[in-house]
Amino acid sequence: MNLKLTADELLTTTRAVRKRLDLNRPVDKETLLECTDIAFQAPTGSNVQGWHFLFVEDPEKKRQLANLYGQGYDPYVSAPPREYPPGDIRAERAQFVRGSSKHLRDVFHEVPVLLVPLMQGRIEGEDCFGQASKWGSIIPAVWSFMLAARERGLGSAWTTLHLPFEKEAAEILGIDYNSWTQVGLFPIAHTIGTDFKKAPRLDTQGLVSFDTFGNN
Numbered sequence: 001m002n003l004k005l006t007a008d009e010l011l012t013t014t015r016a017v018r019k020r021l022d023l024n025r026p027v028d029k030e031t032l033l034e035c036t037d038i039a040f041q042a043p044t045g046s047n048v049q050g051w052h053f054l055f056v057e058d059p060e061k062k063r064q065l066a067n068l069y070g071q072g073y074d075p076y077v078s079a080p081p082r083e084y085p086p087g088d089i090r091a092e093r094a095q096f097v098r099g100s101s102k103h104l105r106d107v108f109h110e111v112p113v114l115l116v117p118l119m120q121g122r123i124e125g126e127d128c129f130g131q132a133s134k135w136g137s138i139i140p141a142v143w144s145f146m147l148a149a150r151e152r153g154l155g156s157a158w159t160t161l162h163l164p165f166e167k168e169a170a171e172i173l174g175i176d177y178n179s180w181t182q183v184g185l186f187p188i189a190h191t192i193g194t195d196f197k198k199a200p201r202l203d204t205q206g207l208v209s210f211d212t213f214g215n216n
Contacts, residue, residue, distance in 0.1 A: 001153045003194055013196040014147055017155030018104040021189035027112045029055075031152055032188070039145035044137035050120030051138055052180065053145070054173060055113055055188075064172050065116075065162060066109035069185060072161030073105045089200045104157065104187065111187040115156070116173065117142050118180040138183055146186075155191040160184050 005013070036053055044050065056062055077098065084091040108114075119138040123131050146156050162169055162185045169185075170177040209215050 003151055003153060005151055010147055010151060012198045014150040015155070015196050015199065016100075016157040017189075017191055017196075018100040018157055018187075020192040021104075021107070021111055021155055021187055022192050023107060023110045023112070023189065025112070025190045027154065027188060027190065031154065032113065035145050035148040035152065035154070038148040039141045042140035042144045044141070045133045048120075048137060051141055052118040052120075054116045054118060054175070056116065056173065057113055059109075061172055062111070062114055063109045065114055065169060065185060068162040068165040068169055069108055069159065070105055072164050073101070076161060077101065077105075089202065093200065104159075108187060111189050113188040115145075115186040115188055116169070116175075117145075117183040117186070118175065119183060120180060122178065122181055134181075142183060142186075149188065150196075153190055153194055154188055156186045156188050158184050158186060 032055055039053070040049070040051070056065065081094060081098070082090075084094075117138060119134055121134065123134050126134070142158070146158075149156055163182060166182050167177050169175070169182060170180075175182070
């Protein structure tokens with residue numbers, strides 16, 4: 001299924017999907033590979049293409065990864081919430097985002113497919129240039145995957161809370177920890193409905209400068 005969204009519609013309605021993941025409908029490998037083919041058209045530094053997408057469908061491995069995610073999530077969500085100025089749209093959405101994330105934590109192991117994108121090498125000890133180069137060579141591909149998935153009626157969310165336990169996840173999945181860095185843990189499922197809309201965001205005017213920081 002292709003939704004035939006315009007480029008602007010696709011870019012402005014690809015959400016972090018948690019509550020509207022269909023836990024009961026399988027995701028076929030052909031669709032995952034279509035999205036991956038599109039993702040791997042993304043640019044990389046020096047055309048290195050040092051990426052690998054690991055899809056996890058095995059129920060026991062998903063359960064173990066969900067447990068690692070939970071170990072990272074529970075202390076995170078128990079911490080005092082971030083404070084915003086009165087009237088800030090982020091404060092207005094905070095309770096919804098919190099509830100959405102709690103739902104995902106509870107059902108993570110039930111999601112049909114989990115994706116662990118990998119980038120070749122480690123970033124420990126790299127300077128800003130080295131880290132930016134590596135992240136800049138994988139993030140476009142992952143975002144392209146999420147866009148391609150949205151066009152095909154799939155939803156996902158970029159999560160990172162299992163990464164404090166990256167070594168444990170590497171052992172579960174047979175990843176050479178010294179050779180590959182895990183980028184995140186992505187639930188992938190068909191969405192319940194496809195009518196996603198633009199999200200409320202901060203005013204662009206306060207976030208853009210020309211020539212000198214803060215000069216708009």
